[in-house]
Amino acid sequence: MQKDFVSIADLTTDEIDKVFNLTAHLKKEVKEGKEHHLLKNKTLAMIFEKPSLRTRVTFETGMVQLGGHAIYLSPTDIQLGKRESIPDVAKNLSRWVDCIMARTFAHNTVVELSENATVPVINALSDREHPCQILADFFTILEHKGKLNGLKIAYIGDSNNVCNSIILFSSIYGLNLKVASPKGYEPDPPILETADKIKNRTFELTVFNESVSAVDDADVIYTDIWASMGQEDEREKRVKTFKDFQVNDRLVSKAKKDVIVMHCLPAHRGEEITDEVIDGPHSVVLDEAENRLHTEKALLVKLLKK
Ligand code: CP
Numbered sequence: 013m014q015k016d017f018v019s020i021a022d023l024t025t026d027e028i029d030k031v032f033n034l035t036a037h038l039k040k041e042v043k044e045g046k047e048h049h050l051l052k053n054k055t056l057a058m059i060f061e062k063p064s065l066r067t068r069v070t071f072e073t074g075m076v077q078l079g080g081h082a083i084y085l086s087p088t089d090i091q092l093g094k095r096e097s098i099p100d101v102a103k104n105l106s107r108w109v110d111c112i113m114a115r116t117f118a119h120n121t122v123v124e125l126s127e128n129a130t131v132p133v134i135n136a137l138s139d140r141e142h143p144c145q146i147l148a149d150f151f152t153i154l155e156h157k158g159k160l161n162g163l164k165i166a167y168i169g170d171s172n173n174v175c176n177s178i179i180l181f182s183s184i185y186g187l188n189l190k191v192a193s194p195k196g197y198e199p200d201p202p203i204l205e206t207a208d209k210i211k212n213r214t215f216e217l218t219v220f221n222e223s224v225s226a227v228d229d230a231d232v233i234y235t236d237i238w239a240s241m242g243q244e245d246e247r248e249k250r251v252k253t254f255k256d257f258q259v260n261d262r263l264v265s266k267a268k269k270d271v272i273v274m275h276c277l278p279a280h281r282g283e284e285i286t287d288e289v290i291d292g293p294h295s296v297v298l299d300e301a302e303n304r305l306h307t308e309k310a311l312l313v314k315l316l317k318k
């Protein structure tokens with residue numbers, strides 16, 4: 013395993029399988045009331061340039077459940093790159109804590125932290141990727157479908173950080189992925205180039221500019237907000253551009269009968285997804301949210317206990 017988890021592509025399929033196996037074990041045992049203080053006395057520093065509910069709570073709870081401790085550093089606390097340079101922050105934190113987790117605007121900020129820290133650095137969402145989310149999501153798919161290979165996955169909406177990590181995961185694993193985005197919002201060429209370089213031979217990616225073809229025969233439909241954190245100014249324009257990319261009952265009815273519907277949350281109900289779908293029988297969004305906790309615990313153990 014590499015020192016850091018900056019991109020989902022930092023893990024091999026073998027390492028992902030190991031993280032998933034440990035996740036299943038820890039999830040089962042924590043529900044049975046068994047304690048695993050595998051990270052006793054370890055400290056995680058959590059740097060946030062953007063807001064969070066799930067990421068903050070799951071990492072902090074996860075560290076406590078593993079016998080460790082987490083420190084929340086808000087945007088006003090350290091002012092990365094303003095009050096102090098990114099390398100200086102990384103070097104200082106490395107003298108005190110055992111791991112650094114960062115949610116940043118520029119992807120390069122997480123990269124710079126990882127290059128300057130002597131302890132593992134975890135990307136907890138950057139403008140390019142959201143690898144922790146994707147670990148939880150594919151673990152959730154595995155729980156519901158019993159397998160990953162051979163499934164048809166449809167991502168509907170903005171080709172954003174979450175979509176990028178889904179593309180890279182699908183590439184490593186050799187999955188069949190369809191992405192439907194409006195013209196001008198399709199996956200970025202550098203992500204497609206990386207996916208092509210690291211791909212397993214069974215990887216198939218098709219990009220559409222309409223959603224119905226993408227969900228045809230799909231086992232999984234995934235969507236995310238149309239304007240990500242940092243794109244608030246574009247929200248009004250995007251709501252108009254993306255209006256035909258809503259995941260609603262009509263779209264879900266075009267997929268397989270037992271399709272699962274996923275969303276990383278937070279959702280803008282009535283925009284990218286309707287109440288009927290997110291609260292309906294196909295939705296697994298709360299399983300995804302719960303699995304953030306279990307997959308992150310497994311990831312922390314794998315990174316910190318080598
Ligand atoms: N899905 C996710 O990362 O949620 P938060 O932004 O609330 O952490």
Ligand code: NVA
Nearest residue numbers: 172174240241276277
């Ligand atoms: N794409 C969203 C994900 C939020 C968890 C964003 O970056 O805001």
